[in-house]
Each structure stands twice: as C-alpha cells, then as structure tokens.
Amino acid sequence: MSLTQYIVTFYILSWAVRIRGWVRRWRQPQLRGQEWFFNVHVQPGFYTGAGRKILHAYWMRIFIPSAIDIPVATAIFISGHLLLLRWLILALAVLIHLNHVFSVDLAERQARSFAVPEAEQPVRSMVLSLKTRRLRDYSNRKLEVALAVSYGVALAWLVWYYFAAPDHQNLRLVFAVPIFLLYVQTGMVLVKQMIVAWRMPVPQAQVDEHIAAHEESRKLYLKVCDFGRISCSVAILVWPVLLGASPAHRELFVTLWLISGLVAGVVATVWQEISRKKVLAVALRARPVKLPDLLGQSDAVLGPVCYQPSTPMLVLKGARGYSLNLGNTFAQLSAVYLAGLVVLMVLLRTAP
Secondary structure (H helix, E strand, C coil): CCHHHHHHHHHHHHHHHHHHHHHHHHHHHHCCCCCEECCEEECCCHHHCHHHHHHHHHHHHCCHHHHHHHHHHHHHHHHCCHHHHHHHHHHHHHHHHHHHHHHHHHHHHHHHHHECHHHHCCCCCEECCCCCCCHHHHCCHHHHHHHHHHHHHHHHHHHHHHHHCCCCCCHHHHHHHHHHHHHHHHHHHHHHHHHHHCCCCEECCCHHHHHHHHHHHHHHHHHHHHHHHHHHHHHHHHHHHHHHCCHHHHHHHHHHHHHHHHHHHHHHHHHHHHHHHHHHHHHCCCCCCCCCCCCCCCCCCCCCEECCCCCCCCEEEECCEEEEECCCHHHHHHHHHHHHHHHHHHHHHHCC
16 A cells, blocks of 8 residues: 555545534534523524524534535546645644534524523623642653653664664654654644643532533543554654665555554544543533623624733634634744744755
C-alpha cells in the first residue's frame, strides 16, 4: 500500500464517520424530549409551529462542510494530486466542529423566542469550585514515563543511525519527521492544559449532576489528546526502524504500518462513539438552566475574535455567538504555537 492509496482509503473511511456524525447531530435537538430544543425548554407545539423551520434550517447546516468537500475533492481527484486529500481531511475536521458549534448556538438563540418564560430566568444561586485543577492530576504517570522512554530510545536510535550510516544521511531526512511529530505533541499538551484549566460556574440545584457532566466531558477530551500523543510517539519510535530497513523490506514495512494505522483509526473511532454515549448519558441527568450574565457579554456585539484582557475567559459568548478572546493567555500561547508551527515547517522544508 502506497501513501497515496492510504490517504484515499482514509478519505473514503472518513465519509463513514461523517455519515455517523450526521445521524448523531440530526437527533441532537430532541435528545431531552419534545419539550426541549437542545438546551432550550420550549413551549408546547414548538416542533409543529415556528420551531419546525428552525429545526429544518439546523438540519440543512449540518451538510455545509460536505457541500464544500464534494467539489474540492472532485477537483483533487480530477487533477490527480491525491496527496492534497490529507489537507482536505484536516480542514474538514476543523470545519465540521466549528460549523456545529456555531450552528447549535444560532439555533438556540432563534428558539429562545419560543422558550418557556420561567426557564429563561437566570438561576439565583451558583457554585464555582475553588479547587485548583492541575494537569498532573489528570495524567497517567505510567503513560507519561512510557512516552518519555520512547522519546529517549527513538532519539538515541536516530543519533546512532545518523553517525553510523555509511552514506552520511542528511539531518532533514533523519530528524525532520520526529521533530515535527514532537512539536505536534507539544501542542496536544497545550490543549490538555487548556481543557484542565477550563472553568465555569454551575447552578446550586443539581450541582453534583452538572459537575459530573463537566468532569466526564473533560476526561473524554483528555483521553482523545492522549491517544493522539500515543500515536505520535509510536510513529517517532517506528521512524528509525523504517530508515534502517532495507529497500526490499521497507515497502512491506510501510504497507503494514499504514494498514495498522487504518485499523487503529477504526478502533479509536468506535471507542470514541461508545465513550461519547456514556458522557451523554451523564450529561442528560443535569437539567439545563440559564446562568446569569455576570460579565455583561450577552448583549455585546463581538466578532469572531476580540481582545478583552480584563475578561479572563478564552471564549466569550456575545449577542452574535462565540468569540475567541485574544486577551486570554491561552489564546496568546496558541497563537505563538501556530506561528512556531509555520516557521518549523518552512525550516524543515528548506533545510539541506
């Protein structure tokens, strides 16, 4: 199996995952029953009246990423530049999630005009845990040790291979892929820190249920990050084996590696769906409520990004939806990280 065949196969499998996502998002508005539209407690007859149009508009927005994907993918297949599919897959993964977040927010804001008046009153009492959450409290010590050992072994192996190779391999050939993967893992650690540090108040009523829902979601996101880190670590460890293999064995080894990657991806997808259902079961126990707008952001007209260093949150929710707060430390670190990623890719491509 060549890299091109692998990417085409992965793209085809991504459609199966996407179809599953369509089904899940199609059902999401009514998961709490006919009296709910997502987290908005609507009046009787909502789905047979004005809510029907809101629901249908939400359903249509589900397919926006695929409407963009089909012509772009068609152009890629016609042109023959099939390796471009990998960038299309990455772009779609981001677009699908962003589209869903903003689509749900838009649908809820439209539905609030038909909500039960009592349900739209902010709760009078909230709870905010003062306990400091630390990344190490959500980290598996054995896993972190295993990852560190794998980095050390791979680095030592690559250094030995570089100096021992009779044809004097260049630095980029030997170290470019591991350096890139290690930088990607650094980004995953940053994402984990953001997930752990994310805080929000919960209503005093059903406080245990709301805290449990947030905690289960947090653990799932952290496990997804760790799966990505493990995948990168395995790839780094396999890289010196691939370099040292003979040309005759290298093709077979690459084929086995790519097939293993596909199998691991399918298994991870199934696991994630099972885990998501468990998280959803916990989340449905907590009745949604409207929290008071303590920072006065609900009526503010914010763009996709804003700069409000006086507001501690990474994401603000204004009158038109969500806005990324560039005044937040994590937003600034993320910007530095992305800039560093671009610089690293340029350096790795231009290095001798």
